[in-house]
Amino acid sequence: MNHVYPGEQYCTVFAPPFWHNSLWSHLTSFDGLRVKDMELAKKTREFNPRTFLSTIGKGRRMLPFQNRAVIFAQGEPSDGLFFIQQGKVKLSVVSEAGKEATLGILGEDDFFGEGGLAGQLVRMSSATAMTNCVLLHVEKKAMLQAMSLEPKLSATFVKYLLKRNIRYQDDLVDQLFNSSEKRLARILLLMAHFGKEGLVSDMLIPRLSQETLSEMVGTTRSRVSFFMNKFRKLGFIKYDNGENLLIHSSLLGVVLNDDGGTVTSDAEAPAARIRQEPPARPGGPRETERAKKPPLLEP
Numbered sequence: 520m521n522h523v524y525p526g527e528q529y530c531t532v533f534a535p536p537f538w539h540n541s542l543w544s545h546l547t548s549f550d551g552l553r554v555k556d557m558e559l560a561k562k563t564r565e566f567n568p569r570t571f572l573s574t575i576g577k578g579r580r581m582l583p584f585q586n587r588a589v590i591f592a593q594g595e596p597s598d599g600l601f602f603i604q605q606g607k608v609k610l611s612v613v614s615e616a617g618k619e620a621t622l623g624i625l626g627e628d629d630f631f632g633e634g635g636l637a638g639q640l641v642r643m644s645s646a647t648a649m650t651n652c653v654l655l656h657v658e659k660k661a662m663l664q665a666m667s668l669e670p671k672l673s674a675t676f677v678k679y680l681l682k683r684n685i686r687y688q689d690d691l692v693d694q695l696f697n698s699s700e701k702r703l704a705r706i707l708l709l710m711a712h713f714g715k716e717g718l719v720s721d722m723l724i725p726r727l728s729q730e731t732l733s734e735m736v737g738t739t740r741s742r743v744s745f746f747m748n749k750f751r752k753l754g755f756i757k758y759d760n761g762e763n764l765l766i767h768s769s770l771l772g773v774v775l776n777d778d779g780g781t782v783t784s785d786a787e788a789p790a791a792r793i794r795q796e797p798p799a800r801p802g803g804p805r806e807t808e809r810a811k812k813p814p815l816l817e818p
Contacts (some may be wrong), residue, residue, distance in 0.1 A: 534587045558607065568675040572602045578661025581658065582654050590632075590646040597642055599634030599658040603627050606652030607725050612644045621734045624649065625709050630679055633657050652688070655787075699738040703746050704773035705736050711766040720768040726758070 575581055578790060581604070584590055590601065593613060600742055601608075605626060609620040625631055634643055636659060666673045686709075693702050711722035729747065733740045750756045755770040 523612060557718075566669045566671055566745050568669070571669070571672060572657075573604065575655075577658075578658040580656045582656050584648040584652045584654065585709075586648055586650050588648045589640050589651075590648060592651075593642055593645045595600060595642045596630070597639050597659075599656055600633040600662060601631050602655040602657065603629045603631075603648070604653040604655055606654075607649040608652060608654075609647045609649050610644050611647065611729075619734075621731050623735075624714065624725075626710075628722060630676070636662065650725075676678045694737055699736055699742055700749075701774050701776075702736045702738070703732065704750070704755075704770050706732070707764075707766050708770055709776065713766070713768055713771065723759070723763040724766055726762045726764045731768075772787050 536620045571579075578599075584606075592610065605627060608625045608629075608631060610625065611619055612804055614620045631646060632642065667675065693705055697705070710724045713722070729740050731789070732747075733743045736743060747756070750770065750773075751758070755767050755773070757765040760767060761816070
């Protein structure tokens with residue numbers, strides 16, 4: 520009997536007829552099922568980073584936090600990173616002298632606390648929920664293993680880090696060259712995620728204290744109060760009855776205005792225009808003498 524592989528005639532005329540028919544039928548049926556199973560397994564194997572970052576699994580937990588709850592504190596052991604499913608989170612740092620500074624406000628689809636992936640043993644900042652939040656906590660080992668096995672996840676994470684690095688560079692340029700009025704307007708617009716596709720002209724953001732805004736802008740609380748009142752009178756912002764602040768897209772005109780004049784809303788009457796920005800601190804550069812910066816860029 521000549522032995523050949525499946526796909527050709529498996530038996531010769533010397534094999535019993537019942538053996539030839541039944542075994543060949545069984546082999547071809549088995550081979551067909553095996554191919555289908557392999558195709559199904561391949562489809563099932565398709566990795567989706569979004570699914571990984573929105574579901575629980577080994578080393579991944581969904582954690583709810585109420586408004587003002589401390590997610591982690593500066594100096595605590597770094598045990599993984601967080602991915603925001605819902606809500607707003609404030610990152611802050613405290614100096615040895617006890618002075619607190621706000622590093623940024625994060626929203627949905629943002630990572631934070633990833634310093635442990637780079638070898639940080641303790642948290643270098645504190646994270647506090649600004650609204651009711653739902654966060655995905657991914658352990659360091661689980662994240663590193665997933666990134667080593669799934670290039671799509673690595674690409675997603677690296678892309679986010681690059682965008683955030685660009686945002687930090689823009690923040691630095693904004694701090695050096697723009698007036699405090701423009702810096703405040705830019706922060707409010709970034710918190711409202713203006714510039715992203717599919718967003719409406721009005722967006723609600725958590726209402727921040729003027730002290731927090733002054734830390735983020737890098738100016739005094741009185742100047743923040745002045746500009747917030749100015750924006751409100753011009754219709755750029757609106758306080759609601761709750762703990763939210765309504766941001767209108769017309770606030771973008773403050774960032775884009777380069778002539779140093781007062782920006783007015785479409786509905787504002789000439790008689791309703793308000794006075795200019797208060798004088799800067801003694802010895803500081805005049806706001807009109809600051810260098811100009813490109814328009815707002817959303818990472």
